[in-house]
Amino acid sequence: MCNNYRTTIRFAAALFFAIAAGDSVWAATQGTAGVTSTGSITVSATISSRVDVTGLSDITFADSDLGAVVNTSNQATKTANVCIWSNNSDKSYYITASGSGTSNAFTLANSTNPTVPYEVYWSATSGQTSGTQLTAGTKSSKLLSTATAPTCGGGTTATLIVGIQGSDANSMLASTTYTGTLTLLVTPN
Amino acid sequence: MRISIIRRAASLAAALGLLAAGRSSAAVVDITKLSDVAFTNLDPTLSASSSQSICVYSASTSGLYTITASGSGAGSAFALQAGGSIPDLPYSVLWSPSGGQTGGVALSAGAPLGNQTSGALSVVCALGIGTSASLTVSLASSDLLGATAGVTYSGQLTLTVTAQ
Numbered sequence: 075m076c077n078n079y080r081t082t083i084r085f086a087a088a089l090f091f092a093i094a095a096g097d098s099v100w101a102a103t104q105g106t107a108g109v110t111s112t113g114s115i116t117v118s119a120t121i122s123s124r125v126d127v128t129g130l131s132d133i134t135f136a137d138s139d140l141g142a143v144v145n146t147s148n149q150a151t152k153t154a155n156v157c158i159w160s161n162n163s164d165k166s167y168y169i170t171a172s173g174s175g176t177s178n179a180f181t182l183a184n185s186t187n188p189t190v191p192y193e194v195y196w197s198a199t200s201g202q203t204s205g206t207q208l209t210a211g212t213k214s215s216k217l218l219s220t221a222t223a224p225t226c227g228g229g230t231t232a233t234l235i236v237g238i239q240g241s242d243a244n245s246m247l248a249s250t251t252y253t254g255t256l257t258l259l260v261t262p263n
Numbered sequence: 264m265r266i267s268i269i270r271r272a273a274s275l276a277a278a279l280g281l282l283a284a285g286r287s288s289a290a291v292v293d294i295t296k297l298s299d300v301a302f303t304n305l306d307p308t309l310s311a312s313s314s315q316s317i318c319v320y321s322a323s324t325s326g327l328y329t330i331t332a333s334g335s336g337a338g339s340a341f342a343l344q345a346g347g348s349i350p351d352l353p354y355s356v357l358w359s360p361s362g363g364q365t366g367g368v369a370l371s372a373g374a375p376l377g378n379q380t381s382g383a384l385s386v387v388c389a390l391g392i393g394t395s396a397s398l399t400v401s402l403a404s405s406d407l408l409g410a411t412a413g414v415t416y417s418g419q420l421t422l423t424v425t426a427q
Contacts, residue, residue: 105294107386113294114421117400119302119343119352123412161307161412224408
């Protein structure tokens, strides 16, 4: 009788620790010879965190965009709806934006003229005209996506906003093209 | 004296479990050498598969048998569960009546696949070839991309062999 209790306790303890450790209580079982024979296995899978940023388009500020803010305290902005996908259970992600200026600064350059700074804002919802300002080279706080698949099935989940202050537009020379590259790094953790 | 030696040999073989019913007797079948399958830290952009060589013995004429596989998903579907509101992760099962294969015929959950021939000479393939069939479990990237990271998906795959 005592041995039976011990066996039961040992089995219960083993079961408890197996569950606590996240192990499956299933394990491969072999068939036995007979008219039919049945065996079984446990199939398990874990998946690494992955993210994806898609739907990006180049942004161009036209003369009409900048002319409207020159000599004002206003800011010319351009928005772009993009897709961010994360397979984290909460669909979380982080974004780090970097410009092509010195030390990853958000600046537009011309071969002979001084650079023109710009600002970058991010919203974790698409279709927005404002968002949280990003600092060049600095990882954002945790953001959440709603996408259930990479490329968002053709939809969008976030808004990228780029702005040029009127005071900075003042220094831009006419008929001169300023360009820069904005890199967006999305990470799952 | 001669009879005695034969009996001793038969007893020894029986004790070792090497002899099952002969193919002219009752249609005994056996499936063994199964191993669990664990896919870890999968890259969801890539499909994954795992193959194992197992032993299927059939004492029926010509070693014919039928294999039926069932998963632990709804309706015996081949699907892994992570619990909560996380959708199941489907997988596929391939079967080959030869050991050492990485592909085969796709099984449908609960649907028997007949006319499979075993080359095993004994249960657990103790005699002759060590394995007589291959089981492949595959996860498609298209399904993995919809799966959730940081959780463990798990399910049971049951294989039933019937003499044919």
